[in-house]
Amino acid sequence: MARPFLKVEGLTKVYPGGVRALQDVSFEVARGEFVVVIGLSGSGKSTLLRCINRLVEPTAGRVWVDGVEVTALDREGVRRLRREIGMIFQQFNLVRRLPVLTNVLTGRLGYVPAWWSLVNYWPPDLVQRALDALERVGIRDKAYVRADQLSGGQQQRVGIARALMQEPKLILADEPVASLDPATSHSVLQYVEELNRREGITVLCSLHFLSLARRYGTRVIALKEGRLVFDGLPSEIDSHRFRQIYGEDAVEVEIA
Amino acid sequence: MTGRGLRLAAVLLAVAAFAYGWRVTRIDLGELVTKAHLVRPLVRDLLRPEILERVPRTQEVAVPVALGGAPPPLSPARGPRVEASSRSVRVGQEVELRGEGFAPGRPGRLVWRDATGAPSQLAQFTTDARGSFRLRVRIPDTLGDRGELVAVVVLPETAWRPSETLRLVAERMVETVFLALMGTAMGVVFAVPLSFLGARNLAHGTVGLAVYGTSRTVLNVFRSVEPLILATVFAVWVGIGPFAGVLALGVHSVASLGKLYSEAIEAIDPGPIEAVEATGASRLQVIRYAVIPQIVPQFIAFTIYRWDINVRMSTVIGFVGGGGIGFLLMQYINLLLWQKAATAVWAITLVVALMDYLSARVRERVV
Ligand SMILES: Nc1ncnc2c1ncn2[C@@H]1O[C@H](COP(=O)(O)OP(=O)(O)OP(=O)(O)O)[C@@H](O)[C@H]1O
Numbered sequence: 212m213a214r215p216f217l218k219v220e221g222l223t224k225v226y227p228g229g230v231r232a233l234q235d236v237s238f239e240v241a242r243g244e245f246v247v248v249i250g251l252s253g254s255g256k257s258t259l260l261r262c263i264n265r266l267v268e269p270t271a272g273r274v275w276v277d278g279v280e281v282t283a284l285d286r287e288g289v290r291r292l293r294r295e296i297g298m299i300f301q302q303f304n305l306v307r308r309l310p311v312l313t314n315v316l317t318g319r320l321g322y323v324p325a326w327w328s329l330v331n332y333w334p335p336d337l338v339q340r341a342l343d344a345l346e347r348v349g350i351r352d353k354a355y356v357r358a359d360q361l362s363g364g365q366q367q368r369v370g371i372a373r374a375l376m377q378e379p380k381l382i383l384a385d386e387p388v389a390s391l392d393p394a395t396s397h398s399v400l401q402y403v404e405e406l407n408r409r410e411g412i413t414v415l416c417s418l419h420f421l422s423l424a425r426r427y428g429t430r431v432i433a434l435k436e437g438r439l440v441f442d443g444l445p446s447e448i449d450s451h452r453f454r455q456i457y458g459e460d461a462v463e464v465e466i467a
Numbered sequence: 468m469t470g471r472g473l474r475l476a477a478v479l480l481a482v483a484a485f486a487y488g489w490r491v492t493r494i495d496l497g498e499l500v501t502k503a504h505l506v507r508p509l510v511r512d513l514l515r516p517e518i519l520e521r522v523p524r525t526q527e528v529a530v531p532v533a534l535g536g537a538p539p540p541l542s543p544a545r546g547p548r549v550e551a552s553s554r555s556v557r558v559g560q561e562v563e564l565r566g567e568g569f570a571p572g573r574p575g576r577l578v579w580r581d582a583t584g585a586p587s588q589l590a591q592f593t594t595d596a597r598g599s600f601r602l603r604v605r606i607p608d609t610l611g612d613r614g615e616l617v618a619v620v621v622l623p624e625t626a627w628r629p630s631e632t633l634r635l636v637a638e639r640m641v642e643t644v645f646l647a648l649m650g651t652a653m654g655v656v657f658a659v660p661l662s663f664l665g666a667r668n669l670a671h672g673t674v675g676l677a678v679y680g681t682s683r684t685v686l687n688v689f690r691s692v693e694p695l696i697l698a699t700v701f702a703v704w705v706g707i708g709p710f711a712g713v714l715a716l717g718v719h720s721v722a723s724l725g726k727l728y729s730e731a732i733e734a735i736d737p738g739p740i741e742a743v744e745a746t747g748a749s750r751l752q753v754i755r756y757a758v759i760p761q762i763v764p765q766f767i768a769f770t771i772y773r774w775d776i777n778v779r780m781s782t783v784i785g786f787v788g789g790g791g792i793g794f795l796l797m798q799y800i801n802l803l804l805w806q807k808a809a810t811a812v813w814a815i816t817l818v819v820a821l822m823d824y825l826s827a828r829v830r831e832r833v834v
């Protein structure tokens with residue numbers, strides 16, 4: 212590997228109260244990869260993703276994104292870094308009372324003057340781009356509907372459009388389909404996959420179902436109790452590996 | 468001591484405390500019966516508020532006069548007329564007045580209305596069988612350089628009209644509602660910024676936490692001061708009147724709204740905040756796009772609710788000099804004008820019930 216696009220080194224997170232959510236996690240990701248993070252509930256997936264854009268402050272270890280040492284940045288530096296990292300959430304995290312369009316536009320907040328926000332001003336070219344982003348995820352007709360009027364799948368597509376507005380070079384997706392039914396899950400993940408394939412955006416995505424990880428991941432890393440226990444190709448996860456990651460009693464559940 | 472002994476001691480102590488309390492507060496249930504006759508007229512008056520009053524109908528004709536200088540123009544009028552021998556007069560001058568077209572055989576009076584509109588009676592008369600009268604009066608010593616001679620003839624029939632008390636009560640009621648509104652507005656202006664600073668979930672870093680602690684302390688201190696005491700202080704400070712009431716309600720509203728608002732902020736969904744932060748938005752942008760949209764309905768609901776409470780409170784605050792209907796009610800009570808007091812009490816009840824209903828409706832709508 213040449214210079215890795217994302218590099219995580221000795222990452223450790225101890226929450227106040229003493230929970231060791233991550234312990235000495237290290238891995239590298241090349242530009243354009245679709246890396247799926249798997250692991251049991253509580254294994255530290257969300258914490259790992261949030262340490263990369265510093266929504267969570269790591270206790271120890273270092274992170275680089277595209278040559279920039281994330282863990283050494285000051286507040287302003289973090290803000291600039293976040294502009295280029297899109298994030299998609301399990302609960303969609305839309306501002307429910309705002310129109311879909313405004314939710315998408317918030318993806319651009321890092322670039323616009325603060326006082327525009329006071330009067331909710333958005334220049335026409337940004338509005339057009341937001342509409343285009345909605346077009347890409349197939350819900351342009353919902354632009355002026357309040358976000359909480361949409362179905363779960365539609366809301367997650369708004370989440371993707373919001374990330375798209377950032378023109379990100381990295382997308383962090385924290386169980387983006389865990390609240391959706393199987394069919395909707397696939398359609399949402401296909402949009403993410405398309406961004407990865409067509410635009411070369413690197414994706415780090417945590418998923419619950421191994422079948423989804425196999426289908427969409429170009430690589431899988433697995434966490435168990437905060438430690439990295441697997442790093443390899445999806446096809447390498449056999450039943451032995453599976454029990455290593457999910458525990459001796461686990462049974463693999465298929466998602467169509 | 469055994470557990471049983473302890474329990475017995477506790478019971479004895481409670482009985483002793485109760486007996487002592489009964490004595491010091493001079494509870495005498497018998498008085499409720501023996502002295503019932505004292506309260507009867509009061510209750511009766513409270514059930515008969517002064518709302519409408521019967522007043523005799525009158526015919527009124529005013530003749531404007533000038534004291535020195537040219538006589539003011541007359542406006543042509545239909546119906547009864549009054550002519551004066553002179554309309555350019557001086558103090559002490561005799562003027563002859565001739566009235567025509569009034570009701571026949573009715574008592575009347577002639578009133579002098581000075582430049583400020585203050586009336587004083589000059590003479591009484593009775594109209595003749597054709598409804599005319601003839602009268603000589605002296606222009607009284609007066610302020611200003613003009614006045615009016617007004618002939619008032621009392622008709623046999625009477626009319627109902629809203630009582631003077633009702634008018635005064637309505638005026639003060641409006642004052643009270645606006646007093647409460649201004650107090651609420653003052654509360655909102657200070658409570659909004661304080662509530663953001665005093666919301667735990669928005670406090671970041673040591674500075675943020677220090678600001679959070681300070682705001683919380685300020686709110687708690689303000690809240691612990693009774694609005695009645697505030698009103699007393701402000702009545703001394705800016706004088707008895709509605710402004711003192713506005714200040715007292717305002718300060719109290721800052722505290723209670725601030726607490727409600729910051730609790731609303733603390734109860735919001737952190738998800739959207741995290742999402743907007745993750746796009747690289749600044750703190751202010753996060754507040755604008757992720758916090759404010761989530762709290763607006765609650766803020767509106769709390770504010771209307773506060774206004775509602777402030778209307779109630781301002782009646783009590785009026786008792787200690789805060790103006791509004793409360794002050795009027797206290798005056799009526801002190802003068803033992805129970806029927807007038809009843810008018811005020813009914814007005815308060817009505818307005819409070821109405822505010823209650825409206826604020827509940829609006830709250831339903833926005834939340
Ligand atoms: N803010 C926090 N404060 C304290 N402990 C936390 C906090 N957030 C997470 N934890 C703990 O850290 C551990 C890892 O949590 P994390 O959310 O990263 O796991 P996860 O793999 O995303 O789980 P899930 O699949 O349930 O989302 C858990 O034990 C959790 O209880």
Ligand SMILES: [Mg+2]
Pocket residue numbers: 256257258385386
């Ligand atoms: Mg998680």
